[in-house]
Amino acid sequence: MVDHPYIVLVRPQMGQNIGAAARAMLNFGLTRMRIVDPRDGWPNQSAVAMASGAGRVLDDAQIAPDVAGALGDCAFVFATTARSRDLTKDIYSPEEAMRLAVQKIDAGQKVAVMFGPERAGLENEDLVQANALISVPVNPDYASLNLAQCVLLVGYEWMRQRSHVTPVVHEMAGSDWAEVQEVDHLMRHYEDRLEDAGFFWPEHKSASMKLNLRNMWSRMPMTRADVQMFHGILRQMVRWKERDR
Template sequence: MPSDHPQPAFVLVRPQMGENIGAAARAMWNFGLDRMRLVAPRDGWPNPAADALASGAGRLLDEAQLFGDTASAVADCTYVLATTARSRDLTKPVVSPEQAMRLAAARIGQGEKVAVLFGPERAGLENADIARANAIVSVPVNPDFASLNLAQCVLLTAYEWRRQTGHVADEVNAPGSSGWASGHEVEKLAEHYQDRLAEAGFFFPETKADSMKLNLRNLWSRMPLTRADVQMLHGIMRQMVRWKQRGD
């Protein structure tokens, strides 16, 4: 059964190769989408060639809805987006994938049903398909090589859906199982290094010693140290002192 999460239906219009349908299913499921609709697949349906490329997303293929034409595939939808890389003579709003999924999320949040159309591999959607859409999704690709693989286009759109509907951290810096070092632990590490370096005569000449110690202490505060890091750095310094003592 499809998941309970409200989401758009991804409609593959007249897809040609089963492998691309399978790869599109995998791309959808990567980002939590599982409403696939197929319009008149060239090689019929079901297609065994799709299973190999689905790679764990076979459920989407099993539950995919089959339609004879685009009109019937979007008949229950109140808002339809059409992906195309080519300029068209049809007058419609043209939006980026990001804006498209922002609009989709807003409308779905209001209880509407949204569909996204993806065209066949050879030439993309026909004007007759796009005429049934409310807006066109245009990907900012290289104008000298604008063609996107079907699964690539599905993945790009699914990623934008995920960005609009789920928390996507711009950066994650996790400390691991040991956790971040406390201020006290970093202070003790700084004192350890400062004391041993002073014994080694590192802070020379004396007129610069204070600024060197300040720079060293500032270095520790700039480093995002974990408790494991602190323990390792203590160990490194202790071992260097032992090695020096053995050489004396």
């Protein structure tokens, strides 16, 4: 069973764009490329040079004389386009399209995504051979996407749907998050030294100033290394002040 979509480049005009598309594909684990009637013939050395490490995608690429030949064994086909061309078809965002692609591929179907030539995109004769369209939300005043950029966007959404993507990774750099008691000790250290320095003035505002200061410390997500650094800063400032007396 093919476990990811076929990427079908229809009448691509520049070998460099084919190579860049191969790089974009391999970035997101897509390795099955089909090329329909490439303008400059095949194989193409410009494509190989641009692929830069993704040559195996080009080595395995299948060449077809027409769109029907490239899509013949597929059960569901998406076509990327900036406009619907007055055709009655469902238009998906890249995210929803790849969510549907996952479902169909997991059910044993072959899925393809078509991308049009650089100059004007897919023609109506191409689009009618697709089951649905993919439209990328872009600036309406400049909707043209580079071929490889469009492949990259679809590949990214494929990876997001197929793999678990961790939204945020906290790199601790060898430290751990500070415990509540460690932050509390830091609060007291600053309160005591600021009290000595006469910071909490006037007296009737002292309690609210201390409360605000403690609230500030508790809002800060600090590591143990951060806490130690803040202790060290204050100690050094106190030593420096005492040397000047």
